Amino acid sequence: MDFxxxxxxxxxxxxxxxxxxxxxxxxxxxxxxxxxxxxQVTFDDDxxxxxxxxxxxxxxxxxxxx
Numbered sequence: 001m002d003f004x005x006x007x008x009x010x011x012x013x014x015x016x017x018x019x020x021x022x023x024x025x026x027x028x029x030x031x032x033x034x035x036x037x038x039x040q041v042t043f044d045d046d047x048x049x050x051x052x053x054x055x056x057x058x059x060x061x062x063x064x065x066x
Contacts, residue, residue, distance in 0.1 A: 017061050024052055034058040 020039065024030050030039045032054035039059055041052045052061040 021052060021061060021063060032056070032059040 020030050021041075024039060024041055031037065032039055035054055035056045035058050037054040037056060039052050039054050041050055043050050043065070048065050050063045050065050052063070053059060
């Protein structure tokens with residue numbers, strides 16, 4: 001695999017996660033692509049992060065909220 005393909009794959013993954021976070025933070029329901037469970041966001045004031053996870057933990061997206 002060359003670097004162009006690798007960069008394209010990472011870019012697609014990043015953009016997919018960004019879309020999911022936007023949808024969740026807009027108050028809409030998003031299901032995990034792996035287990036079809038609802039993805040929920042929790043906010044941790046101590047570490048200043050927001051974490052979007054499904055109940056099984058197969059989806060985990062962390063967002064710094066500084």
